[in-house]
Amino acid sequence: MGYTVAEKILLNHCDADHVEPGQVVMVRCDVVLANDVTGPVAFRQMEKMGTSEVFDCSKIVMVADHFAPAKDERSAILIKRLKEWSLEHGVVFYDQGRGGIEHNLLAQEGWVVPGSVIVGGDSHTCTHGALGAFSSGLGSTDIAHCIIFGEFWEAVPGTIQVTVSGEKGRFVTGKDVILAVISQIGAGGGTDNVLEFVGPGTKSLSIDERLAVSNLTVEAGSETGIFPADETTTVYLDGRTERKWEAVHSDPDASYSRQLEVDLDRLEPLVAKPHNPENVVPVSELVGTPIHQVVVGNCANGTLTDLRQAAQMMQGKRVHERTRMIVVPATQKIYREALTEGLVDTLVEAGASISTPTCGPCFGGHTGALAPGENALATTNRNFKGRAGSPDANVYLGNAFVAAAAAVAGEIVDPAGVM
Amino acid sequence: MIASGKAVVVPGTNIDTDVLYPGVYLNIDDPESMKPHLFEGIDPSLLEQLGGDTVLVVGENFGMGSSREHVPLAMKAWNVRCVIGSSFARIFYRNCINLALPAITCPQAAQAARSGSQITVDAAAGKVTVDGQEFSAVPVPPFMLEMLDRGGLVSWAQYKLSQPRS
Numbered sequence: 409m410g411y412t413v414a415e416k417i418l419l420n421h422c423d424a425d426h427v428e429p430g431q432v433v434m435v436r437c438d439v440v441l442a443n444d445v446t447g448p449v450a451f452r453q454m455e456k457m458g459t460s461e462v463f464d465c466s467k468i469v470m471v472a473d474h475f476a477p478a479k480d481e482r483s484a485i486l487i488k489r490l491k492e493w494s495l496e497h498g499v500v501f502y503d504q505g506r507g508g509i510e511h512n513l514l515a516q517e518g519w520v521v522p523g524s525v526i527v528g529g530d531s532h533t534c535t536h537g538a539l540g541a542f543s544s545g546l547g548s549t550d551i552a553h554c555i556i557f558g559e560f561w562e563a564v565p566g567t568i569q570v571t572v573s574g575e576k577g578r579f580v581t582g583k584d585v586i587l588a589v590i591s592q593i594g595a596g597g598g599t600d601n602v603l604e605f606v607g608p609g610t611k612s613l614s615i616d617e618r619l620a621v622s623n624l625t626v627e628a629g630s631e632t633g634i635f636p637a638d639e640t641t642t643v644y645l646d647g648r649t650e651r652k653w654e655a656v657h658s659d660p661d662a663s664y665s666r667q668l669e670v671d672l673d674r675l676e677p678l679v680a681k682p683h684n685p686e687n688v689v690p691v692s693e694l695v696g697t698p699i700h701q702v703v704v705g706n707c708a709n710g711t712l713t714d715l716r717q718a719a720q721m722m723q724g725k726r727v728h729e730r731t732r733m734i735v736v737p738a739t740q741k742i743y744r745e746a747l748t749e750g751l752v753d754t755l756v757e758a759g760a761s762i763s764t765p766t767c768g769p770c771f772g773g774h775t776g777a778l779a780p781g782e783n784a785l786a787t788t789n790r791n792f793k794g795r796a797g798s799p800d801a802n803v804y805l806g807n808a809f810v811a812a813a814a815a816v817a818g819e820i821v822d823p824a825g826v827m
Numbered sequence: 828m829i830a831s832g833k834a835v836v837v838p839g840t841n842i843d844t845d846v847l848y849p850g851v852y853l854n855i856d857d858p859e860s861m862k863p864h865l866f867e868g869i870d871p872s873l874l875e876q877l878g879g880d881t882v883l884v885v886g887e888n889f890g891m892g893s894s895r896e897h898v899p900l901a902m903k904a905w906n907v908r909c910v911i912g913s914s915f916a917r918i919f920y921r922n923c924i925n926l927a928l929p930a931i932t933c934p935q936a937a938q939a940a941r942s943g944s945q946i947t948v949d950a951a952a953g954k955v956t957v958d959g960q961e962f963s964a965v966p967v968p969p970f971m972l973e974m975l976d977r978g979g980l981v982s983w984a985q986y987k988l989s990q991p992r993s
Binding site: 430432444445446448449452453456457458459474475480482483486529530531545546547548549550552553556557561563595596599600626627629631684686771772773790792793794795799 | 841843845846849850851853854855856868887888891892893894895896897899900914916917918921922925926968970971974979980981983984985987988
């Protein structure tokens with residue numbers, strides 16, 4: 409019996425001579441990531457474990473993104489701790505103004521290559537599957553163990569294969585592909601599995617869109633969502649990384665726990681209703697829902713592609729008087745590119761607020777919390793009750809076209825009607 | 828590993844870690860200071876039932892969402908000895924095992940338990956007893972059992988560090 413891409417990567421990173429779903433193996437990490445929330449908790453656990461030695465300082469990355477820029481003294485202390493620990497151990501530290509949101513940053517800076525194993529103290533570490541890596545979100549105690557030993561225990565997951573076919577419509581993006589999958593299998597449907605995306609339709613998904621797809625695989629309970637490397641991956645990595653890599657693909661006789669299909673020809677822009685990303689409906693079903701805040705940003709959809717889509721919708725238009733619009737470029741580099749391309753000017757002229765890269769508005773940490781009774785349309789990945797401020801607020805998740813169209817109309821609308 | 832305590836029922840399916848421990852408190856890194864915020868987004872009054880040895884009883888896909896270890900850290904700090912449920916989200920489950928907090932899948936026991944029920948869990952034997960009635964749990968794999976018996980990943984790491992380097 410052949411192996412899936414996930415099984416092959418794990419087999420290459422452990423001492424076992426065979427792997428199968430459910431088997432527990434120790435998996436070696438190529439990159440260990442943590443942030444200002446999960447890093448300091450991991451450092452406490454390292455102290456209890458009894459060492460401050462790291463396995464390989466060139467493979468450890470710390471990013472200040474959740475509470476950066478620090479919203480209060482307690483947050484500033486955490487970020488200071490993260491920075492001092494990083495300097496002391498000689499690991500790479502991306503401070504505010506030098507990095508951005510961890511996952512977009514790691515991909516952008518060439519840390520991630522196909523076939524590698526990326527672990528992070530953040531559930532959206534699954535994002536890196538977009539580049540053909542096996543990536544796993546872990547808790548802080550796991551991260552402490554990875555920092556010391558360079559490995560983690562892993563129950564080998566099964567694989568759910570998603571075959572994507574057809575061509576995307578004008579306002580359909582990667583976000584809609586993954587919302588369609590979550591809607592098919594539910595919030596717990598991918599537990600103990602990874603998703604694997606194949607088929608002719610994947611060719612029309614750029615790396616930015618694949619990042620969004622892989623990013624939301626955890627909202628279906630999956631460990632990651634892998635796009636086996638193809639020409640799009642090769643072009644993206646050219647000149648971006650010096651790491652050696654080889655494309656890893658599933659064997660033709662690999663075994664899958666389930667197979668799904670997404671037909672792009674029949675896909676329309678989708679929206680996940682409160683308070684669970686599995687509550688997916690076509691945007692047309694929600695037309696007229698008043699929207700008080702729009703957020704374009706976060707590790708799913710704060711890419712240059714998303715900012716371009718938002719700016720296209722906003723060109724020559726105004727944010728509706730009922731609505732606030734916050735745009736968060738995911739990284740400092742994306743921010744600069746958006747400036748160079750004039751996207752920031754278009755958005756600011758329309759009445760949007762532009763924030764420095766941060767996770768703040770997505771998880772209710774800071775920068776854009778919601779009041780009771782308010783509705784938001786966000787390009788983020790979670791709409792849990794209370795996540796973005798008041799438990800009596802509602803968050804709808806959609807792509808950047810849908811979000812920007814709602815900002816113009818002050819309510820959910822079909823983006824085709826705005827542009 | 829055997830754990831026992833009085834049941835506290837956390838109702839609902841797909842209970843996410845945001846409602847279990849809201850994100851605004853993620854800038855706390857000391858487990859004692861995390862305690863007051865556990866369950867804040869779902870039902871803060873649940874805290875009134877905590878304090879003594881407790882077994883949490885939960886539904887399907889419990890702990891979905893964020894990797895925040897603040898949730899099981901706060902549970903441990905409240906003397907939660909075990910969590911029994913219909914099913915668990917992956918990262919929450921890992922975090923529990925790593926902190927030596929048994930997360931036991933046993934839908935029948937989770938259905939039978941009421942607030943205040945006396946629950947005993949024998950992880951190795953795969954048995955959950957609710958007010959004297961016995962249920963079979965989904966077996967805990969040997970690796971996870973060993974992790975629980977050793978006292979979690981911190982003790983496991985201590986042990987590995989104490990061994991001569993090969």
